[in-house]
Every structure is written in structure tokens, then in C-alpha cells.
Amino acid sequence: MREDAESLDIRDVTANWVNAAVLQAQIDDRIKSLADLAHTPLFFGRLDYLHAPGAELAEGADGEQFYIGRRHVHDAGGDPMVIDWRAPVSQPFYRASRRDPQDVALRRRFGYTGGELTAYEDEHLTDPAEAGAVSRLLQREIERPRVGPMRDIVATIQPEQDEIVRSGLSGSVCVQGGPGTGKTAVGLHRVAYLLYAHRDRLARTGTLVIGPNRSFLHYIEQVLPALGELEVKQATVEDLVARDGLAVRGTDPAPTAVVKGDARMARVLRSALDAHVTEPAEPLMVVRGSRRWRVPAYELAEMTAELRARDIRYGAARDALPQRIAHAVLVRMEQAGEAPDDRVQDAVARTPAVKAAVKEIWPPVDPARLVLRLLSDPEFLALHADGVLTGDEQRLLLWPKPYRSVKSAQWSAADLVLIDEAADLVERTPSLGHVVLDEAQDLSPMQYRAVGRRCTTGSATVLGDLAQGTTPWATRSWDEALTHLGKPQALLEELTAGFRVPREVIAYASRLLPSISPGLAPVSSVREAPGSLEVTRVAEPTGLTEAAVDACRAALAHEGSIGLIAADARIPALGEALLAADLPYLSPGEETTALSRLTLVPASLAKGLEYDYVVLDEPAAIVAGEPDERTGLRRLYVCLTRAVSGLRALHAQPLPEALGGA
Numbered sequence: 001m002r003e004d005a006e007s008l009d010i011r012d013v014t015a016n017w018v019n020a021a022v023l024q025a026q027i028d029d030r031i032k033s034l035a036d037l038a039h040t041p042l043f044f045g046r047l048d049y050l051h052a053p054g055a056e057l058a059e060g061a062d063g064e065q066f067y068i069g070r071r072h073v074h075d076a077g078g079d080p081m082v083i084d085w086r087a088p089v090s091q092p093f094y095r096a097s098r099r100d101p102q103d104v105a106l107r108r109r110f111g112y113t114g115g116e117l118t119a120y121e122d123e124h125l126t127d128p129a130e131a132g133a134v135s136r137l138l139q140r141e142i143e144r145p146r147v148g149p150m151r152d153i154v155a156t157i158q159p160e161q162d163e164i165v166r167s168g169l170s171g172s173v174c175v176q177g178g179p180g181t182g183k184t185a186v187g188l189h190r191v192a193y194l195l196y197a198h199r200d201r202l203a204r205t206g207t208l209v210i211g212p213n214r215s216f217l218h219y220i221e222q223v224l225p226a227l228g229e230l231e232v233k234q235a236t237v238e239d240l241v242a243r244d245g246l247a248v249r250g251t252d253p254a255p256t257a258v259v260k261g262d263a264r265m266a267r268v269l270r271s272a273l274d275a276h277v278t279e280p281a282e283p284l285m286v287v288r289g290s291r292r293w294r295v296p297a298y299e300l301a302e303m304t305a306e307l308r309a310r311d312i313r314y315g316a317a318r319d320a321l322p323q324r325i326a327h328a329v330l331v332r333m334e335q336a337g338e339a340p341d342d343r344v345q346d347a348v349a350r351t352p353a354v355k356a357a358v359k360e361i362w363p364p365v366d367p368a369r370l371v372l373r374l375l376s377d378p379e380f381l382a383l384h385a386d387g388v389l390t391g392d393e394q395r396l397l398l399w400p401k402p403y404r405s406v407k408s409a410q411w412s413a414a415d416l417v418l419i420d421e422a423a424d425l426v427e428r429t430p431s432l433g434h435v436v437l438d439e440a441q442d443l444s445p446m447q448y449r450a451v452g453r454r455c456t457t458g459s460a461t462v463l464g465d466l467a468q469g470t471t472p473w474a475t476r477s478w479d480e481a482l483t484h485l486g487k488p489q490a491l492l493e494e495l496t497a498g499f500r501v502p503r504e505v506i507a508y509a510s511r512l513l514p515s516i517s518p519g520l521a522p523v524s525s526v527r528e529a530p531g532s533l534e535v536t537r538v539a540e541p542t543g544l545t546e547a548a549v550d551a552c553r554a555a556l557a558h559e560g561s562i563g564l565i566a567a568d569a570r571i572p573a574l575g576e577a578l579l580a581a582d583l584p585y586l587s588p589g590e591e592t593t594a595l596s597r598l599t600l601v602p603a604s605l606a607k608g609l610e611y612d613y614v615v616l617d618e619p620a621a622i623v624a625g626e627p628d629e630r631t632g633l634r635r636l637y638v639c640l641t642r643a644v645s646g647l648r649a650l651h652a653q654p655l656p657e658a659l660g661g662a
């Protein structure tokens with residue numbers, strides 16, 4: 001297939017150099033997509049059907065055999081050799097079971113070591129003798145040491161994950177799942193699936209993956225290219241609402257940020273914007289040649305009221321008003337016996353008199369200036385927030401010292417979300433075809449709205465874990481969140497099988513659940529790894545740093561990546577100690593390689609990441625680093641659930657009581 005693509009000669013088939021350049025670019029893309037990936041085999045499974053699919057009715061139809069891989073491969077004659085994992089014929093590879101064999105006689109899984117085929121495993125789904133067997137290849141794949149960025153899981157997607165991956169493009173899905181249940185993996189594979197099944201539609205409308213921060217996006221960015229999908233944008237919510245010329249230079253105290261992130265702010269903004277439209281008091285006079293045409297004030301008021309009543313954006317209404325006025329003038333001309341042609345209405349709409357009237361009635365509004373005024377001017381704020389926000393909430397919103405201009409204001413991240421909301425009220429934000437929102441539990445209602453307006457005509461996949469919410473405005477219920485997102489009908493799914501954290505470690509971390517998220521079921525880990533948890537008390541507080549360095553050195557004796565996770569305030573001291581001990585380290589998001597496998601991770605950036613071995617420094621300090629205890633314990637829960645093979649927790653202070661104290 002690669003040779004075919006490389007040998008394509010387009011000299012005779014293109015009409016001009018533009019065509020030739022476009023076609024050549026497409027061919028280059030294809031050659032690139034056909035390149036061999038080191039360590040990525042062409043197929044990982046085989047299905048032997050009892051009957052040829054679609055030929056059930058044909059007499060004597062024999063079964064057919066399909067190899068399943070990351071992409072479609074055909075032979076010189078164009079016959080398929082490997083079927084894409086996303087094709088309908090491949091689906092039973094993920095879903096067929098003994099209870100429901102889906103016409104599959106044999107499912108074979110292939111095992112590879114460094115790109116070389118080293119094992120295979122057969123399941124005869126209709127053979128009662130094989131019932132109850134667990135897949136060792138699956139177990140091995142899950143337990144493989146981790147280095148480098150996140151990997152795809154095409155070979156081992158589980159049935160309950162596959163259902164989410166393949167659910168239709170038209171519906172939105174929300175997945176609640178504990179740490180390591182594969183939410184991120186499922187979200188990324190869902191994008192790859194949707195792009196396969198609805199390529200044309202999504203090529204037009206676009207897809208976007210939203211993650212919590214740069215390090216996380218960097219960690220996941222290789223998965224989609226490995227699945228052949230290059231056309232997917234990645235962003236944080238901050239990226240989405242970023243505006244030219246407005247940098248985030250300020251921070252809000254938590255109580256202020258909570259009010260700014262509250263959905264009621266949308267009502268305040270709407271009221272403040274709508275107040276710009278004024279009731280016309282003066283008639284309008286348009287002069288054309290020797291004649292003057294008068295549109296009385298009450299008629300202008302009717303047009304304004306009619307535009308206000310319609311559900312259109314402020315800016316669209318503002319654009320429509322001059323034409324309405326011009327039309328009224330045209331009607332008067334006709335009544336006076338004139339026969340204006342089609343150009344007259346446009347000409348009238350552009351006259352200085354009409355423009356001036358529109359500016360008076362429906363002035364242009366700059367979204368940033370609108371927010372600036374709300375945050376600086378107590379009277380203006382009260383006018384639009386009374387009855388919506390309490391007096392205390394309004395005081396929290398106001399800047400201690402108002403800024404003079406949009407340029408000089410110290411905008412915070414929450415302010416930019418407000419500006420984004422205001423901008424959408426003025427002019428509709430374009431919608432994408434599909435948005436995947438990861439670590440959603442940390443978004444404020446206003447941030448959900450910002451994401452929601454980017455998929456109003458598309459669908460969304462929302463992934464999160466209520467127990468891992470660490471913002472003061474963290475999501476309390478998915479129903480509420482989905483309403484803010486504008487997708488109240490989304491299907492709510494739950495994943496409970498854990499693929500990352502070993503059983504002992506997840507059991508230990510789950511002790512925190514009753515305090516941080518009562519009612520959530522603990523994850524049941526598929527990984528047995530006896531001896532994976534070690535909690536050590538360091539007698540002298542001064543010895544803690546050294547103990548952490550020693551634990552890192554010991555962990556480096558194993559294969560795989562190592563993360564030293566600590567309270568943000570402890571990072572500088574630990575960094576220095578590691579360097580003094582000749583242990584160079586990476587920052588989160590930097591790629592771990594066989595040669596540099598140790599990452600120093602501030603607790604605030606641990607979310608979503610994973611390491612083979614985790615050394616956890618002083619749990620009590622991680623809890624104390626947050627504004628309140630529940631958030632602290634949630635942060636600790638996140639940090640305790642990053643390890644794939646082993647967790648070593650070191651403490652000099654007593655452990656938090658919720659963990660068992662002592």
C-alpha cells in the first residue's frame with residue numbers, strides 16, 4: 001500500500017499547479033499515515049466467524065476470518081487483510097462473550113514484545129469447557145511497565161468501555177469513573193471512533209479534546225496520532241476563552257472566584273448587556289434628494305421591541321435594525337407614489353441618519369468593557385445583580401481598586417470566562433461537531449457554559465470523577481453539570497473496573513471516600529500486585545527529604561517511570577535534594593524515556609497522570625496545602641492513585657485521620 005501511494009504519478013492528471021500541490025499534499029499525508037510505527041504491530045487480534053457476515057441466509061456459507069488492527073490493510077488485489085478496529089465487523093472482538101458469542105467461533109489475541117510476535121491466546125466462545133478463563137495477555141498488557149506518554153488501548157478495550165467508545169455521534173455521554181478506570185483512554189478512543197464513523201461530517205465541524213493543563217495534554221497527545229487521527233485540536237478551558245490582547249495577570253481569592261464561576265453571573269451579564277438598548281424618543285428623518293422621510297419614534301420603538309423579543313444575539317439584532325428602518329422608509333416612498341428599486345433600501349440603511357439612530361438605540365458593546373464596568377462600578381453592578389446576587393456576593397465581585405481600561409486591568413482566569421460569556425451574548429460562538437471534556441469535575445458552572453457553547457449543534461463526551469474535584473466550585477452532581485453544559489439529556493455511564501492502581505493501593509486510597517465523596521463506590525482493581533503498598537514513618541522530620549531521595553533511588557532499580565509527588569510547597573527543597581544526590585528529574589508532562597525516568601510532581605499537577613512507582617512525600621502536607629480539609633483530602637486521593645505498580649508513602653507528621661491516622 002505504501003509503495004502504491006509512493007509511486008502515484010500525478011503529472012498527467014492535474015490541471016494546474018494548485019491542483020497538483022493539493023493532490024501531492026494529500027498523497028504525502030497518506031504516505032505518512034502508512035508509515036510503519038516502531039513497536040506497533042499491524043494487527044492484534046483475529047476473529048473467526050461461524051458464518052460470513054451478511055451471508056447468514058446463503059446456503060452453505062462458510063465462516064470468515066478477519067485480522068483486526070489499528071488500520072485497514074489490503075493486499076495487491078484490494079482484498080482486505082487487516083480490518084480497522086472501528087469497523088462494524090470488528091466490534092465482536094470487544095463485545096462477544098460466552099453469553100452472547102455474536103456468531104464468533106474463535107477470538108484470538110496476539111501478544112507482542114517490542115514489535116515482535118511472541119504469544120497468542122485463543123478463546124472458543126461456544127466451547128463450554130473454556131468457561132471462566134481470564135485473559136493472560138490482557139493482564140500482561142495492563143501490567144506492562146510505563147514509560148513515555150500515554151498509550152492506546154485498542155487491543156484490550158473492555159466491553160463496558162467499548163459501549164461508550166462506540167456510542168453514536170448524535171448523543172452526548174457523561175462518564176463517572178474512579179481513578180484509573182480508563183476515562184481518558186475511552187474519551188480518546190471515542191474521538192478516533194467518531195472520526196472513522198463520521199469522518200465527513202466531523203471534518204467539516206471539527207473535534208476538540210479539553211484537558212486540565214498543558215502537562216496533561218502533553219501526556220495524552222500521542223494517543224490519537226498512534227490511532228491515525230491527526231486532525232483533533234487539544235486545549236485547556238483557559239485556551240478556549242483566551243482573547244487577543246487580554247492576558248491573565250490576576251488571581252481571585254477563592255470566594256470571589258466561586259461567585260464569578262456561578263451560573264447566575266450569566267443572568268447578570270445578560271441584563272447588563274440588554275440595558276444598552278434604549279427606547280427611541282426622537283423620530284428619524286432621512287433625506288433623499290429633495291425629499292425628507294420621517295419614521296416616528298413609536299415605530300422605531302416597535303421595531304426595537306420586536307427585535308428584543310426574538311431569540312437572536314445582540315450583535316445580530318444590531319445588524320438587522322438598519323434594514324428594518326430602511327424598509328419603513330421604503331414603504332413610505334411607495335405610499336407617496338415613488339417606485340424605489342432594490343438598491344434603495346441598502347442605500348437608506350447606510351445613510352448617516354440611520355447609522356446615528358442605530359448607534360443611539362442599539363450601541364455597539366465591547367464584551368471586555370462590559371465586564372470591566374460590572375467589576376468596577378458598584379451602582380452598575382447593583383442595577384443588574386440586585387435580586388440575583390446578594391450584597392455580599394456583589395462586594396466580592398468588585399475590584400478593590402477599579403482599573404481604568406481593558407488593557408490595564410489585571411484579568412483573572414474567571415474574568416476571561418465572563419468575557420467569553422458576554423462575547424457569546426453579542427455574537428454566537430461557532431459550534432464544533434464533538435467535544436471531549438476530561439477531568440470535568442473541576443469546572444465551574446460558567447466554565448461548563450463556555451464549553452457547552454462550543455458544542456451547541458454537536459455532541460459532548462464528559463469524563464470525570466466527583467471524588468477528584470479539587471476546585472472550590474467542583475461539580476457536586478453530574479445532572480447539574482450537564483444542565484450548565486446544555487446537554488441535560490446526556491447518557492450517564494459509570495466505569496468501576498480500575499486498570500491502573502493495584503488492589504492494595506486503591507483500597508488504601510478508598511478509605512478517604514466516605515470523607516470526600518460519600519456514596520461513591522470504590523474502584524475494583526483488576527491488578528493484583530501484592531506488596532505494592534508501603535507506608536513508612538520517618539522518625540525525624542528533618543530526615544524526610546533524605547528518605548524521599550532514598551526511596552526514589554530504590555524505585556529506580558525497577559523498570560518503568562517514577563513519580564515523586566509532594567505538596568507544592570515541598571517541591572523546591574526536594575528538587576534541590578535530588579540534584580545534590582545526582583538524581584536528575586523531569587517536570588510533569590516532559591516525556592519520560594528509558595534514560596530519564598524520574599519526575600518531580602507538585603500535587604497540584606498530578607491529576608490524570610500516572611507513574612509505575614510513586615513515592616509520596618508527607619500526605620499531611622498535601623492536605624494542608626489546600627484551603628479546606630475536604631479539598632485537601634481529595635487532592636491526597638488524586639496523589640494516592642497515580643501508581644501502576646507500587647506506592648511508597650513517607651510521613652514524618654501523623655497521617656490524616658481519614659486514612660487511619662498514626
Ligand SMILES: Nc1ncnc2c1ncn2[C@@H]1O[C@H](COP(=O)(O)OP(=O)(O)OP(=O)(O)O)[C@@H](O)[C@H]1O
Nearest residue numbers: 153156157158179180181182183184185499500608
Ligand atoms: N481496557 C484497558 N486495557 C488496558 N489498559 C487500560 C484499559 N483501560 C484503561 N487502561 C489503562 O489504565 C490506565 C488509566 O487509564 P486512564 O488514565 O484513562 O484512567 P482515568 O479514568 O482517566 O484516570 P484518572 O481518573 O486518574 O484520570 C492507563 O494507563 C490506561 O492505558
